[in-house]
Amino acid sequence: MTALAETPVSSRTADLAAGLRAAVGAERVLTDRVQTRTYECDGLANFKVTPAIVVLAESRQHVVDCVRLCSEAGVPFVARGSGTGLSGGALPSADGVLLVLSRLRRLGPVDADNAQVTVEPGVINLWVTRDAAPHDLLYAPDPSSQLVCSIGGNVAENAGGAHCLKYGFTVNHVLGAEVVLPDGEVVHLGGRAPEHPGYDLLGAFIGSEGTLGVATELTLRLIRVPEEVQTMLVGYHSVEDAAGTVSDIIAAGIVPAAVEMMDALAIEAAEAAVSCGYPEGATAVLVIELDGPKAEVEAQFAQVEEIAGTRNAFEVRIAADADERALMWKGRKSAFAAVGRISPSYYVQDGVIPRTKLPEVLAEMKRMADAKGLRVANVFHAGDGNLHPLVLFDDAVEGQAHEAEELAGDILEQCITSGGSITGEHGVGQEKRMKMAKQFTPEDLDTMQLVRCAFDPDGVANPGKVFPTPRLCGERPGVRTGEHPVQAAGLGEVF
């Protein structure tokens, strides 16, 4: 690293830009600040850095060339999909390369019999389900941003969605990945078959937020479109009753496809933005969806309706058709953006708690917000305890942005104290890396770094993200770099 400091940044990147133009074509390399500024942030707009160079890759070879040149020059690179990330994962380095993958957007043919499809990383999440639909298949992970976010970004963040409760997250739906390692080597992790001999490096790669390499192709698992889907919208006068309903559903042995909760403030915002017509006067609503074989869904749906009744639901609305279902989901899926209607600024938080701690954590959150004189709108994946508190504030009020940020941080610590996590789906990125030290011990973090050092010993892939302190991968005492005697003797490979 010290060697790099000797060359002035500007001339180093100028040389690199020239090399990149020669390798991938001048039209795919941007260095004009007016153009590169377009990429200064992802979905988390409070961090902004203009990258020195932007590369618009269109093929795996472009990615390989770009990564190899960066690695040789010791210049950091940051991969970027659609830039909808909410933790600053795709925040560029000022003296580095932003590698944009959104032009890698080819979809392979759907292999319907094996329920899988191979796609490039820039492919938009929803396109996969669109292509799968004629075969009665779908791609299960459905982040609310699915109209715009990329599969590569989903894989890097291990994105979730409303239907994770039953179907799991991105990691449960990716069979294989072609990855360009930070030194330009191309490896295939996993594949099309359900298992492969060797370490599950695919599992380690998914959710690594661009710090272990760049995915250039992904094989995704598709699932059969269920025979029956039923959705209900339930209104409550208390958040406790809504939370109690969720617990009772789980206790009854029912695994819904989705259980989403919104509180009064979030409902108000959604109403103002998309007129979703949620029950009037509700303090909380649940959107509950069941899917599966018809007989199962019908019986369990009736059971859920009964449970909601015993938990004092004042209104239960059942979607009669796909349009009504879409309207119920519209309120929920637009909630983040909708909050803009009721507050000049807001902060989207993402934390997880054990589901059973929901009522007490919500009460504590309210107490903390009141103490600061701030409002928090709550939208969350109630089924799996994944909270998205939206902390509302006004930049025009002196100091309020800071207070809001502090509150958002306090909420995370509350999540950790209750046995949960600082992020359920948005990732650590730039934003939460300091919080990692609160959730994990130094030994935990050092051990995770071993993975990093195996993939990216020079630390050029998205450096400074995820971990609180950047570390060098110095040779640890005893690390063998050459051939092991067993290998040298020709014995190693025979097993």
Place this chain on the structure above:
Amino acid sequence: MTAATATRRPGTPDDAVNGVVPGEVVRPTSVEEVAELLKAATADRRTVVPAGGRSKLTWAAPPSSCDLLLDTTGLDRVVEHVAGDLTVVAEAGVRLADLQARVGDAGQVLALDPPEEGATLGGVVSANASGPRRLRYGTVRDLLIGITVVLADGTVAHAGGKVVKNVAGYDLGKLYTGAHGTLGVVVSTTWRLHPVPPARRVVVLELPDASAAGPLAIALNRSTLTPSAVELVAEAGGAGRLVVVFESIAESVSAQARQAVELMGGGAELDEVPADLGRRPGGPDDVLLRLAYVPTGLTDVLAALPAGTHLAASAGTGVAYAAVPAADAAGALPAVRAALAPHDGSAVLLHAPEAVRDQLDHWGPVGDALDLMRRVKERFDPERLMSPGRFVGGL
């Protein structure tokens, strides 16, 4: 807790790890003790092989050396079961069957059903063992939500957590799944549980020609039915039996079983799941292989196996266990691997009689990520003391 209660004794032939007798067997009873033991072993450059219920020690290649067999069965506490959250934390030496009994009291189940008797959680994770219900619930990687491991140098590290949804940090649990003790010792595991379905119904279809099973399994996959398992038991070149298991509420299982009979053009309905569902085929004199391939590969798999091979396949998923007569194994294995290749397939040795073990390539081809795997191993176990030689590429 009192320190240093680990018991030690010399290794005997009964302790052999795939034929290799350990110098010593040590049984710690706490995570701290495991850390102390490994630290000391590293200082003395002694090689260590972790073992649980020892039901799958043959699933990895023989170690190149085993000074110490680390018996994890003393780590036997179920730390925390929160029924309302459908999660459980248990130490690595807890037997899977004991855990099932414990969470079963609350009407819950860890949805993993590998059939090996006496298996511990640490062994199930390290061997990535699964059974028929993987079709519905997935495997270890889909159910393990947190892990604690001890590295060769004694470092105790955690990853994941106690909540189902969590993307903070790298998921070390994935790395230790199927690593066969080559990266350190798994000491504690946290799992996502499922409710036990109240009713079950099974459809059994006898197939005069087992190769009919492939298309039937695909047809089931493409239907809206949601079986927990679709298992084929067959003899290569001969007849087979397809067992389709439905587990849900009563209304649903009877409706689905009826539809399955219709879809498959036959089958007898049973009320209970056969006790031998998912049993691995063959016996100690056979060579047992685990085959994995894209699901449509089943027909080619059946055709590639030598006559006399007994097969138990999770037909809907692309995983099968094949017991090949030992005499034929050395000749057949390369051909089986070649036949699997177009299906992105692999064949891994799970058991071989001693007489033929050395003639068989345990893991087969690994692909272009082997170097990266080697770099991972070098970072986690730079001295090569953890289960040396047991893994792919001699790792």
